[in-house]
Amino acid sequence: MDYQALYRKYRPQTFDEVIGQGHVTTTLAREVSEGRVAHAYLFTGPRGTGKTTTARILAKALNCENRHKDGSPCNECASCSAITDGLSLDVMELDAASHNSVDDIRDIKVSVTTVASTATSRRVFVLDEAHMLSKAAGNALLKTLEEPPDHVHFVLATTEPYKLLDTIRSRTQRFDFHPVAIEELAGFLSSIADREGYKTDPSALIAIARHAGGSVRDSLSLLEQVSALGGGSVDPAGVRRALGLASSEALMRLAEAVAAQDAKSALELVAELAADGVDLRRFVSDAVGFFRGVFLAHYAPNLAEIADEPAEVHEGWTKAAAIVGPNDVLRAVDLLGEALVKLREGREERLMTELALIKLTRPETATDPDAIVARMDRLERRMGKPAEIPAQTPARESKPVVVEEQEPKPVPDPEPAQDEELAQAAAPLVSDDEPGEPAPAIDISFEQLQNIWPGLFGGLRDVLGARRWAFFREAVPAGVEGSVIVLEVAQDFHLTALLQDDAVASIVATKASDLFGSPVKVRFQAKKGGDQPAKDSARVDLDDLEERPAAGTDPASLLAAELGAELVDE
Numbered sequence: 001m002d003y004q005a006l007y008r009k010y011r012p013q014t015f016d017e018v019i020g021q022g023h024v025t026t027t028l029a030r031e032v033s034e035g036r037v038a039h040a041y042l043f044t045g046p047r048g049t050g051k052t053t054t055a056r057i058l059a060k061a062l063n064c065e066n067r068h069k070d071g072s073p074c075n076e077c078a079s080c081s082a083i084t085d086g087l088s089l090d091v092m093e094l095d096a097a098s099h100n101s102v103d104d105i106r107d108i109k110v111s112v113t114t115v116a117s118t119a120t121s122r123r124v125f126v127l128d129e130a131h132m133l134s135k136a137a138g139n140a141l142l143k144t145l146e147e148p149p150d151h152v153h154f155v156l157a158t159t160e161p162y163k164l165l166d167t168i169r170s171r172t173q174r175f176d177f178h179p180v181a182i183e184e185l186a187g188f189l190s191s192i193a194d195r196e197g198y199k200t201d202p203s204a205l206i207a208i209a210r211h212a213g214g215s216v217r218d219s220l221s222l223l224e225q226v227s228a229l230g231g232g233s234v235d236p237a238g239v240r241r242a243l244g245l246a247s248s249e250a251l252m253r254l255a256e257a258v259a260a261q262d263a264k265s266a267l268e269l270v271a272e273l274a275a276d277g278v279d280l281r282r283f284v285s286d287a288v289g290f291f292r293g294v295f296l297a298h299y300a301p302n303l304a305e306i307a308d309e310p311a312e313v314h315e316g317w318t319k320a321a322a323i324v325g326p327n328d329v330l331r332a333v334d335l336l337g338e339a340l341v342k343l344r345e346g347r348e349e350r351l352m353t354e355l356a357l358i359k360l361t362r363p364e365t366a367t368d369p370d371a372i373v374a375r376m377d378r379l380e381r382r383m384g385k386p387a388e389i390p391a392q393t394p395a396r397e398s399k400p401v402v403v404e405e406q407e408p409k410p411v412p413d414p415e416p417a418q419d420e421e422l423a424q425a426a427a428p429l430v431s432d433d434e435p436g437e438p439a440p441a442i443d444i445s446f447e448q449l450q451n452i453w454p455g456l457f458g459g460l461r462d463v464l465g466a467r468r469w470a471f472f473r474e475a476v477p478a479g480v481e482g483s484v485i486v487l488e489v490a491q492d493f494h495l496t497a498l499l500q501d502d503a504v505a506s507i508v509a510t511k512a513s514d515l516f517g518s519p520v521k522v523r524f525q526a527k528k529g530g531d532q533p534a535k536d537s538a539r540v541d542l543d544d545l546e547e548r549p550a551a552g553t554d555p556a557s558l559l560a561a562e563l564g565a566e567l568v569d570e
Contacts, residue, residue, distance in 0.1 A: 006220040010192055011053055013084065014072045018050045018057070019188050019216065020180035025054065027175070029071035032061045038173040040145050040154040042130075044161040045177025048215030052093070052128055054177075055155040059083055059091045059124035062153065079121070090121045097132040105140040112144055112152050123152045130156035131163035138165045146171045179214020181308055182206060188216070189223055193234060198227050200234040206310055207239045244279035248316055251290045255320040257361055258328055266357040270350065280349040284340050284356070290320070291332040297321035298329065328360075335360050443482050444516060452515045453477055460511060468504050471497045475524065483520045485512060488527040498524045 012018045015025035024043075031037050041058075043051040060073035060083045067073060073080050082088040092111065099108075108125065127133075133141070145154055145168065156172060158164065180188075186205040193200045208226065212219035222243065223234065230238040240247060250269060257266040273283055293307060297317040300306055304314060321329075339356035343349055359365055461469050471494045478488040485508075489495040498504050505522045513519045556567055 006192060006196070006224045007048075007217045010195075010220070012050065012057065013060075013075050015054075015057055015061075016072065018054055020184055020214075021050055021054070021177055024175045024177060025057075028054070028058055029061070031071070032058070032067070033069060033071035037062065037153065039148050039152070040172040041156070042161065042164075042169060042172035042174040043155060043157045043177060044174065045159070046179055046213070046215060047159055048212075048217030048219075049177040049179060050216065051157040051177055052126065055124070055126045055157060056083060056091070058153075058155065059088075059122075059126070062122040062124065063088075063090055091124045091126065093126045093128065096127050096129045099127075100133050100137050102134075102136050102140050105137045105144075108141070109144050112148055121151070124155065125152070126155045126157065128157045130158040130168075131160040133164075135165065138168055142167055142171070180209075180216055181214070182209045182310070183308075185209040185212065185214065185216065185219055189219055192220065193223065193227075196227070198223075198232055198234050201236060204234045204236045204239045207236060207245065208234075210309075211239075211243055211245065241277070244277060244282055246273055246278050246283045246286060248313075250278075250283070251287060252316060252320060254287060254357075255290075255294065255324050257357075258332060259323040261361050261363075263358055263361040266361050267354060270353055270357065274350055280353045281340070281343045284336055284343060284353055288333060288336045288340060290317070291329050291336065293317035294320045294324060295326070295329045295333065298326050331363075332360055444480050444485075444518075444520065446477070446480050448516070449477050449480055449485060452512070456508075456512055456515055460508060463507055463511065464504065468501065471501075472504060472508070476527075478525070478527075483518070485509075485520055485522045487522060487524050489524055490527040492526070495524060495526055 015029045018025050041055075043055060045051060057073065060075070060080045061067060061071055063079040063083065064073040065077040065079055075081075075084065079088065079090075083091050094104075094108070099105075112123070112125070114123075142165075148154065154172070156164075156168070161169065161174070183206075186202070186209040189205045189208060190200060190202070193205070204226070205223075208219055208222045212222060222239075226234050226238050226242045229242050236247075239245065250273060253269050254266065257263075257269065270280070274280065293303075293309070293313065294317050296303060296307060297314075298321050303309075303317065304311070307314065324332075335356045339352050342352050457473075460472065464472055474491060474494045475487040475489050475498070478486045480486065487508075489498060505524065509520055509522045512522065560567065
C-alpha cells in the first residue's frame, strides 16, 4: 500500500481511540447502546479535533453487525470494513463548501428517500463545513433535517457554528469538541512516535503540541515533518528549525532586556533570531503569550490551575515576573500586540519588531501615558523605593493577610555610577549635550514659561487623553515660583478634577522638564478675581467720548452745515 500521512494512518476507529473528547464519545456510545440515537447531530469545534472522525465512528456503530455492548463498532464485519475504506453506500460524506446550493440540497433530499443497502442498515449523511451552506440551501434543508425517515441520520460538522441558521441549530443535538490539552496531546504523540520508531525528546513533543494549538491532525503533521528533517529523530533543535521557533532562552533574554531597559541587547536578540531563520512574526506572537504568562505570575499564585502549560514554563514565567514589574509587562503585551497586528497586515517584519522593542526598552522614546508611568516606576526602583507588589493569597485559603507596616529604611547616597543611571532614566525626550549628568533644578521666569507654553500646551493633548485634556485645556499660566509653574483654572469643577488627579500634574511636569532641561513642578490654583470686572486698561475712558447733540438742534440744519445738504421742498 502507498505511503499514508500519519493523521490518516492512525485515524481513530473506535470511540475509545478519540483523545480529549470523552464528553462526546461517552454520550454517543451510550446513546447507540441504548437505542436512543438522535436524527441529527451538530459537531462543532476547532480544526483537527475529531469531528468528522467521530461522525464516521458513529456511522460504523449504527451499522455494525457485531456491535459491542458499550456501543463501539467491532471493526471486523463487512459493514465496518466498507465504511473504513470509504466504500459503503450507507454513509455519504458531502462537503458543504461545494454543495451549498438549493439544487445540491434537492439531490440530498432525493438520496434520503432511497432505501438502505440492507433492511437493518442506517443511512448516515455527514455534511462537513456546514457553515458554508447558503441561506436558501439551509432553508431548503430544514424540513428534511427535522423529519427524516427513520433509517436516516444527519451529522453536520463545522468550525463556525454561529454562521448556521438558528432554525438548523435548533433541530440538531449539539456537541462541542475542545482543543486537546498539551500534556495529553504530547503523550499521544509519544505513543505514535514509538510505533513509528522515532527517537523523541519529551520537550520537543511538548513544543509540537503547544504549536499545534490542540489540533491532533496538525500535531501529527508537524511530528512527521520534524522527524523527516532529523532523520527519524525528534529533538527541540529540529522543532525550532522546522517551525522557525525561538527558544525559551530567547524569551527570557527579552524579559531581561526589558527589565534592564537595555535596547542594545534587545536589538542584538532580533539580529540573532533573524540570522537563525526564526519567523519574527511567530516570535512576536510567542512573546505576547510569554508576557501574558508573566502577568498571570504576578497576580495568580495558582498558575497550574489556570494555565495549561508544563511546570518548566510556569517556572520561567515566575522567574521573569521577579525582574519585570507589572506596568512593564502590560506595556509589553500592548506594544507587541500592536506590532503583531501590523505584521499580519504585511509590514516589514524586522523593522516592526525592532521598533516595538525600542519602545519597550526605552520608554523615553514614547510619549503615551503608559511610557511616562514606566519611566516614573523606573526612577523609583533606581532610587531604592520599593515597587508596588500585588498581594498574593493562597489559592484555597480565605484568611485575610495582615501586612505590618515597617519604617522605611534610609536610602544611602547614590554612588557615582548610580548617578549616571538615574540621569539616563530621567533623560528628556530631546537629549542634552551631556545626558550622563543630571540637570539641577533652576529658577525659571514667567517670560520663559510663556515662550514654551504653546509647545507644552500642544504636546499634552495626545498624552493626557480626552478626559484629562477636557479639564486641563482651561488652565492658563499665572506665574512661576522658583522652579514651580503656577497654572490658574477659572472653573471650580475643572480645578477640583485636576487637583484630585495627581497624574495630570506629574505628566505636565515631566513634559515641561523636558522642554526646560531641568526638573520643574506644577501647581494648579483657582483664578484670582475671576468674578471681578475687567481691568482698567480694558475700560472705556468717558472723557474720550463726544457729547450728544443738544436737544434743541435741528437735524436738517446740522446736515446742511456738516455735509452741505440742501433742503428740497416737495
